[in-house]
Amino acid sequence: MKESVCCIQRFHKKGYGTGKSPGFSKPLHVIGGVIGDELIVEVKTKQRAFIKQITHLSPYRTVPKCSHAPSCGGCSWQQVDYLFQLEQKQQRVHELFACFIKEQFILKSILSCDQIWQYRNKMEFSFSQDRSGQQFLGLIFAGSRGHVFNLQECWLVSVWFSSVVAQVRLWWKQSGLSAYRLDNTGSLRTLIVRQSLSTSDRLVMLTVSGRPEYALNKQQIQQFIQKILLTAPEPEKVSIFLRIQQAIKGQPTQFFEMHLHGPDHMLEKLNIEGKTLTFKISPTSFFQPNPRQAEKLFSSALQAIQGPKKHILDLYAGTATLSIVFAKIADRVTAIELNPHAVFDAKVNKELNHIKNLEIICGDVGSKVQELKNDPDFIFPDLVIVDPPRTGLDGKAIKALLELRPQEILYISCNPVTQAHDIQLLMPKGYQLVLLQPVDQFPHTVHIETIALLRLF
Numbered sequence: 001m002k003e004s005v006c007c008i009q010r011f012h013k014k015g016y017g018t019g020k021s022p023g024f025s026k027p028l029h030v031i032g033g034v035i036g037d038e039l040i041v042e043v044k045t046k047q048r049a050f051i052k053q054i055t056h057l058s059p060y061r062t063v064p065k066c067s068h069a070p071s072c073g074g075c076s077w078q079q080v081d082y083l084f085q086l087e088q089k090q091q092r093v094h095e096l097f098a099c100f101i102k103e104q105f106i107l108k109s110i111l112s113c114d115q116i117w118q119y120r121n122k123m124e125f126s127f128s129q130d131r132s133g134q135q136f137l138g139l140i141f142a143g144s145r146g147h148v149f150n151l152q153e154c155w156l157v158s159v160w161f162s163s164v165v166a167q168v169r170l171w172w173k174q175s176g177l178s179a180y181r182l183d184n185t186g187s188l189r190t191l192i193v194r195q196s197l198s199t200s201d202r203l204v205m206l207t208v209s210g211r212p213e214y215a216l217n218k219q220q221i222q223q224f225i226q227k228i229l230l231t232a233p234e235p236e237k238v239s240i241f242l243r244i245q246q247a248i249k250g251q252p253t254q255f256f257e258m259h260l261h262g263p264d265h266m267l268e269k270l271n272i273e274g275k276t277l278t279f280k281i282s283p284t285s286f287f288q289p290n291p292r293q294a295e296k297l298f299s300s301a302l303q304a305i306q307g308p309k310k311h312i313l314d315l316y317a318g319t320a321t322l323s324i325v326f327a328k329i330a331d332r333v334t335a336i337e338l339n340p341h342a343v344f345d346a347k348v349n350k351e352l353n354h355i356k357n358l359e360i361i362c363g364d365v366g367s368k369v370q371e372l373k374n375d376p377d378f379i380f381p382d383l384v385i386v387d388p389p390r391t392g393l394d395g396k397a398i399k400a401l402l403e404l405r406p407q408e409i410l411y412i413s414c415n416p417v418t419q420a421h422d423i424q425l426l427m428p429k430g431y432q433l434v435l436l437q438p439v440d441q442f443p444h445t446v447h448i449e450t451i452a453l454l455r456l457f
């Protein structure tokens, strides 16, 4: 391991501080480095380095709240002043789009987060064991290849999350179970914890191996439930699930959920333009992880569109959040979602929010749009909303969009890199980017949510 000096000049896309260092031909990426820092660093791999000493403090540096901040892979920017985080995110979005868009488009100022701590409603923790058998349950070390550390606190979520982790760690010690390993041996894989920010509903899901020789027995499951119930003020209201993940070589991974305790879902509420909407969320359904910012995201998306619309297609609809928000400006809305559990939630959410003009379809976006188009009664949409996973739109979905040729496409994304890539494919076919609105859903991380409005010219 080599020691060197390094001045941080910019941020790497993963949030590391990047700067030149004498003796190294390529810039170093320093975990925890902030633009303006002068550092003595330890160089671990060719370009990856760790801070040994700060010789000059950046004016953008602040004191992290969490004791894990210097090494946790969850928050790479807790040491960066929040206003500077926002500036950096705004600049990143500008760089990603301005490099290929020559026409005028409006890049709005990023919508900041009012509650920058304890804003998440979900966190996934991993189980791991080293060669000596020492047990770890928590998050992944920054810059490591999946090395887990024992989490004691996390400021992105409520304190209940760390008390669940602590109780599960105690249960694990007594259980005799082992952590799942990449060679498909061992039992315990992940622990998902969710807590609604509006109703305080709580949900815990333990994911284990599907190999029969690593299955949990009745007593182990009962003891797991008892430990979780110790953490909650109203134990009867905690939902507990066991998820069995079956990984067989050459076959798609399969999941089976077992409902162990409490309600089979949780409820979350969003306030959109003065109206409170209620959403049922099953353990495997996606829901926006920062509900207060989701309110800003959805309100801002709604304001970007001038209604009324005849037919809105909501692709990658999840639990139908956007469909329900947009239903008031359309004659009809059609939602398409792959996950059957989320589709089931979406149907309940339609009823809970008294929506009459919404149809919900379960299936892959690319295939279902083709089927819809073949229906002679199909009304071509004037607005298509897409909110895909981080990987963006696949070839089939892009093709479907181009065949539908709606007047407007509202593209919401948690990954502006894939979003910019997809928009580059849509532009030569007559679409122009008219509006870009970044939203800070994830303070202290490098992640950015963006709303893009495309119009057919």
Ligand SMILES: C[S@@+](CC[C@H](N)C(=O)[O-])C[C@H]1O[C@@H](n2cnc3c(N)ncnc32)[C@H](O)[C@@H]1O
Binding pocket: 285, 286, 287, 288, 315, 316, 317, 318, 319, 320, 321, 322, 336, 337, 338, 339, 342, 363, 364, 365, 366, 387, 388, 389
């Ligand atoms: C980022 S979430 C957006 C959900 C929703 N718009 C919201 O804000 O709550 C993406 C959703 O796309 C779904 N999905 C992923 N691939 C899909 C596909 N090929 N076809 C349909 N839905 C898909 C996922 O299950 C997930 O619910």
